[in-house]
Amino acid sequence: MSEAAKPAPAKAAGRAGRNTELSEELKAYKGVWVFIEHDRGQVHTVSWELLGAGRALADKLGVTLHGVILGGPDEHLDTFAKEACVYGADHCYLMRDVVLKGYRNEPFTKGLTDLVNKYQPEIVLLGATTMGRDLAGSVATTLNTGLTADCTELNIDPATRALAATRPTFGGSLLCTIMTLAYRPQMATVRPRVMAMPRRDEARTGGVTEDTLGLIETDIVTKLLAFIPDANRNTVNLAYADVIVSGGKGLKHADNFKLVWDLARVLGAEVGGTRPVVQAGWVEAERQVGQTGKTVRPKLYIAAGISGAIQHRVGMEAADVIVAINTDANAPIFEFAHFGIVGNAMQVLPALTEAFRARLGKQIRKIA
Amino acid sequence: MHIVVCIKQVPDSAQIRVHPVTNTIMRQGVPAIVNPYDLFALEEALRLKDQFGGRVTMLCMGPPQAEDALRKCISFGATDAILVTDRAFAGADTLATSYALAAAIRKINEEQAVDLVFTGKQTIDGDTAQVGPGIAKRLNWNLLTYVSRIPKVDLDGRRIQVERRAEGGVQLLDTTLPSLITMLEGTNEMRFAGMDDMLRAARFPVRRWSKDDAGISDVNKIGLKGSPTVVSKVFGPTARSQHADMMSVADTNLQDVTLNLLDKIFTQHPMLEEEIVERLSA
């Protein structure tokens, strides 16, 4: 992970001709907002993760943290609002309307934009999900403000009180810190699992302010005809797995991936892969761990035949324990893994499988 | 039918390396390619053209060498190509880019009414997925993102139906034309250009528009000036303070290495062993 952003000079060279001063009017924008994404009765956990990050930002700025919830009249928006406060929000803004049942770009963009224009937050955070990205781009353009996508870190620059958003650049080889100095609100999206889940505080409560959308169905051009749930209910739950065994191109052949599956089975783990092996068809795309795949935060991550390039690293370096197996003692992965084995994965994996089986097998209690 | 497809020429990021000492990008000899996500958008547009007849106009905002990317799209069968290129665009973030592209699309629309604009889901160098939504907003057109399939287009009735990928399923949306679609990757397979198309592309006079040609009047909305986001610094990932605890199979026997490893892991993280056993017992 990067170090905290150093204070950026207010008018640096290279920004010639560009407005970097915040107008008095925009200085009045206060507060941190998190868009609470929900669908068919469930809040997406990324919203809670963002409340955790938002709480830290709000505390640094000395301002309030708000959840923003848009939905249909028969959806449990009040429950969601309560949950948001349990996860750290001070207060929630609500919009309830039949046209907000089920996500559509038009009504949600109007709803969020109206709320922003009315209550003027300085920071708005959304999850970088299909909904979040669809909405964020439209809202940012309507508000004519800056939006930074897929951030891996959010900080406050003490000199300017601006949001310093860090994200990968140049295909993930480097990181950059981006700020929106002269426009408000400062918007950012963050991918699921990048931020840690905050702790629940059941005692925490907050108020709710409700506003009206002011759109009727005939105003809205796009109709949601149906929602077709994915047939495969057994979806891969990589993002929330506690133990993951991953394989990379160092495994040489698709057949060798079997060894990854064997170890995963013994550990009750999920199986992951790097982008190259997904592209080669050795595992499904849902199992891709990395900058353009999933971010994971398991307790144990075992990487076999993976070099540790930055694009993969950003997807898994938050794991509590990282074990790497690679034939190259100089592979970048050993620079941030906790344990490293220099050896051939094709031999090490079965040996590890055996060792884990022997040690854990004795302890597993079988239900009578 | 008239479809505009927006593309970007990007460095092949798979080949970019970082200088070990100065942390700068080593772009030497890294080839520039058509943003791979854009090709899915192009193929979908070409399929609609095959079905309904009409034209596909390629649009790109970029430096002069981006002409090669447009040319490649012509070789796949696109009808026309316009490169909007101007020094004034340098340093544009997604807001400034969408402004410029929207202006250009309005100009193209004056030549011949545009029914659909296609873009790729995101770029491999920016990864933001913001330009498509930005263009739609500025044109005030319907935005349909993460489209995986287009089951129905009714040109006379000016309506379109799409399947849109959401969490856990697919939305079936119905809306009017014109619309802007960002296409999901993996939804189609790019066709092979025939020899005739390759020759046509090699000769094709790609149109070049300056900012004036593109109908851009407000220079404060393009390039660096029109970009609210500011890159304050670029850096490489910092090294973790501690290198991995290393074991080598070359020096020690494999079984000893694995037993040693498990001992170390579980001694340092006793809860971990319990949790794994707990889950396996369930």
Add this chain to the structure above:
Amino acid sequence: MSMKEKFDAIVVGAGPSGNAAAYTMAKAGLKVLQIERGEYPGSKNVQGAILYSDALEKIIPEFRDDAPLERHIIEQRIWVMDDESFVGTHYRSDNYNKPPYNRYTIIRAQFDKWFSSKVREAGALLICETTVEELLLDRDRVIGVRCDRLGGEVYADVVVLADGVNSTLARKAGFHGELQPGNVALAVKEILFLPEEVIQSRFNIGEDEGVVIELMGKVTEGMVGTGFLYTNKDSLTIGVGCMLSDFKANPQRTKPYELLEKLKKHPSIAPMIAGGEMKEYCAHLIPEGGFNAVPRLHGDGWLIVGDSGGFVNSVHREGSNLAMTSGRLAAETLIEMKAAGLPPEARHLKAYKDKLDGSFVMKDLKKYRNLPDVLHGNPQFFTAYPELVNRAASTFFTVDGVDKRTKEKEIMGSFRSARSLTGLVGDAFKLWRASR
């Protein structure tokens, strides 16, 4: 469907020889189509790489205006290496610092891209990612090519084969036989990243100045071959290559990249490249058969240029200049032929071969035509002599109380016992004969 198009010439390949041919013809107003199988020109090309100005000047006189050039060479070193030492000869001259510069190091990926842009500016059509699968023949006459795309048949008066060392087209059409392992070398190279200032201080050169080091001796483990180390702007190119037949026959079975690794670890080489970050690794075949391995170069409706014709002077490590020159000469032949209204028949295309014979290309190849065989049959040039020379130097330069006369005798004696007097004389004679 449009009528099948016909071009004055189709050039197969966008390497140095193909670009030279296509450029020259297009500039003269011929209708040229160039077909490259790689993603972009240069993607399939590998070279040391040294650019010889003379050859390029005759094609694009003002190339120095915008060609991507790394450093101009002011110093040439030849190192004869033993396991831990080398005996070297350096030539450095300030004359080389007087423009126009004679030789430059270049990075092929960028150079080819530039050269190709010139070709397109001149009016030739270029298509990439397209492989020519077969020559179209009308009885024995080449009338066009068939590519791996739908409708892939294109016609031309002449097809110029510039498709590299392993050209399958000429083979398929029966114009020449299989490539013999004894006629080709396999070379591997790496580009190592180092800051400009480090390179300049290590190699004792200033900004834009460059050094070329040719390495021979024990580094090729007795196989016929050489190594090289070149300075680019902010990187070094290091490589080694040996005859393919020697790699196959080597009892130690050393693989090419293993040879390179050993070279990099040599105590005289390692400090020169210390700290370098590997940026690129590639391998390529180099035609080394010389004069005797040059195939038939022309026929009805076709010409061969570049590596495909085996135009590599392995003694002087020259290949790209021969390639470009052959491309230019082929183009000039075709331009003259068209101007005179002559049909593209072998007897008229023979003018190409005549031009080659009259140029340094064939003259140099002819001069060294026996060298490949001599070197092959005499491994002592790569093992015994380097050792002897190094040991002689060691004896001569080490001050250890032994008197100089004894040292001289020791040196002479070592040579004679290693090779015997007749052997020494014989070796000298062979080398002289072969290089004459």
